[in-house]
Amino acid sequence: MKKFLTATLVIPLILWTTTFAQTPEPSTLSLQDCIALAQSESPEAQIAENDYYIAYWNYRAFRSSLLPQFALNANLPGLSRLIDRTAQGDGTNNFTKQSGAFSSANLSIFQQLPWTGGSLSVSSGLQRIDQFDDGFNSASIEWRSTPIVVRFEQPLFRFNRIKWLQKSEQIQYRIAQRKRQENMEGIAVELSKKFFSLYQAEMNVENARFNVSVNDTIFNISKGRYNVGTIAENELLQIELELLTSQTDLTRAQLNYDRAQRDLKVSLGIPEAQTIAIIPPEQFVPFLVDPERAVHHAKIQHSDLLNFESRELSVEREVQEAKANSRINANIIASFGYNQLGANIDDAYKSLSDQQFFTLNLQVPLFQWGQSRERMQAALNQKSQTEMEIALEKKQFLNRVRFLAEEFRLLQNQVLIAAKADTIANRRFAVSKNRYLVGKIDITDLFDAQREKDSARQNYIQTLGDYWEKYYELRQMTLYDFREGKTLLSR
Numbered sequence: 001m002k003k004f005l006t007a008t009l010v011i012p013l014i015l016w017t018t019t020f021a022q023t024p025e026p027s028t029l030s031l032q033d034c035i036a037l038a039q040s041e042s043p044e045a046q047i048a049e050n051d052y053y054i055a056y057w058n059y060r061a062f063r064s065s066l067l068p069q070f071a072l073n074a075n076l077p078g079l080s081r082l083i084d085r086t087a088q089g090d091g092t093n094n095f096t097k098q099s100g101a102f103s104s105a106n107l108s109i110f111q112q113l114p115w116t117g118g119s120l121s122v123s124s125g126l127q128r129i130d131q132f133d134d135g136f137n138s139a140s141i142e143w144r145s146t147p148i149v150v151r152f153e154q155p156l157f158r159f160n161r162i163k164w165l166q167k168s169e170q171i172q173y174r175i176a177q178r179k180r181q182e183n184m185e186g187i188a189v190e191l192s193k194k195f196f197s198l199y200q201a202e203m204n205v206e207n208a209r210f211n212v213s214v215n216d217t218i219f220n221i222s223k224g225r226y227n228v229g230t231i232a233e234n235e236l237l238q239i240e241l242e243l244l245t246s247q248t249d250l251t252r253a254q255l256n257y258d259r260a261q262r263d264l265k266v267s268l269g270i271p272e273a274q275t276i277a278i279i280p281p282e283q284f285v286p287f288l289v290d291p292e293r294a295v296h297h298a299k300i301q302h303s304d305l306l307n308f309e310s311r312e313l314s315v316e317r318e319v320q321e322a323k324a325n326s327r328i329n330a331n332i333i334a335s336f337g338y339n340q341l342g343a344n345i346d347d348a349y350k351s352l353s354d355q356q357f358f359t360l361n362l363q364v365p366l367f368q369w370g371q372s373r374e375r376m377q378a379a380l381n382q383k384s385q386t387e388m389e390i391a392l393e394k395k396q397f398l399n400r401v402r403f404l405a406e407e408f409r410l411l412q413n414q415v416l417i418a419a420k421a422d423t424i425a426n427r428r429f430a431v432s433k434n435r436y437l438v439g440k441i442d443i444t445d446l447f448d449a450q451r452e453k454d455s456a457r458q459n460y461i462q463t464l465g466d467y468w469e470k471y472y473e474l475r476q477m478t479l480y481d482f483r484e485g486k487t488l489l490s491r
Helices: 002-022 031-041 043-065 161-227 233-268 291-301 303-325 371-437 443-478
Strands: 027-029 069-087 093-113 118-132 138-156 276-278 329-342 353-363
Touching (some): 031 043, 031 161, 043 161, 161 233, 161 303, 161 371, 161 443, 233 443, 291 303, 291 371, 291 443, 371 443
Parallel strands (some): 027 276
Antiparallel strands (some): 069 093, 093 118, 118 138, 138 329, 329 353
């Protein structure tokens, strides 16, 4: 019997302890903790990092293409045995049997010259021809060597595509670097919204519980007053209705709190079963933000300004290309090297003979029915239009930055005012409640004070949330931390 009683008491205790131990501890997070976690773990952060590394590796690939390129080309022995038409020395053609093999290997180094648009290459090769008789026995072998051949090719008066591509790739990579940090600050903006949505939902729950408690107390007191005839039934019904309304508000506030919890956990990658306990924002300390200084940092650091530069470069490239295509084009190709023939490989490298090649190709447009002039004019008009669009967009962008800085400076004052209004509204409600309990004011004045208290608290949290949202938007637009006085770009 004693063992049975022991098991009856101990087993539930063990089960309860195990269940309690498996309950996840709540994660206590500040606003900065949430932002840091989202910037390292969220899907948006991973996408931003991946976008940057795509641009990074593309830029590295382009830079590598400008370095000397080594190549080895080889043909394995190719066998052929056929009857084919062969031209004779007297100009006639005869069908002859052909049987042989051909092999070759060539090692080359190729270098583009971005500053001129030309190219330079150095190569070395070896070839072998085998002639067979009808029994596939080797009848003759001949070797040809080209120990070294230097080849230079230089376009004249042509559009230098490599030079413009190099400028464009450099700008695109710089844009990717800045866009990466801007995306991280964009994550901070979104996280601040969700953080303060949860914070406001939590405060709404606390406030709703407080209102239910106060209204329940007032209702119980009012029932006693009604029973002794000191208040009318209409006032009691009004108080009861206010109690029911506060209970409904509490249910709605709890639902909104659960939804805000889930939204924030999804952004942070926290499991659904894990509870978040947020730390209220740090003590508010105003700091100076000069709108003109914000505009200055936006000009030199935001990716939009580089995008404008990229567009200007693109239309200027089209103008230069149209100009180059409207005039004489020439191409110089020159090569110099050594070669030799031999019955064996050693002979192919003895008494080398030099080889030279030079040609100048010309392309002169004679009559194009005005095509070159019209393309040139179209490119110039496109350039003019793009420059006007960029000037307007740049002005609009800098105005947005200036307005954001002014709005942020105004919000700092509004946070201080909202905090003071919240304190005053709470104090007024406490005084009104005490005065109602002693019969100095009626129930309407009390409920007005309660609604003002609720409104002041919501306004304070909303203003504080707007402040932090605008703070991270300002960082995103300028890539500068005005609180710490430092740039957000790594140098």
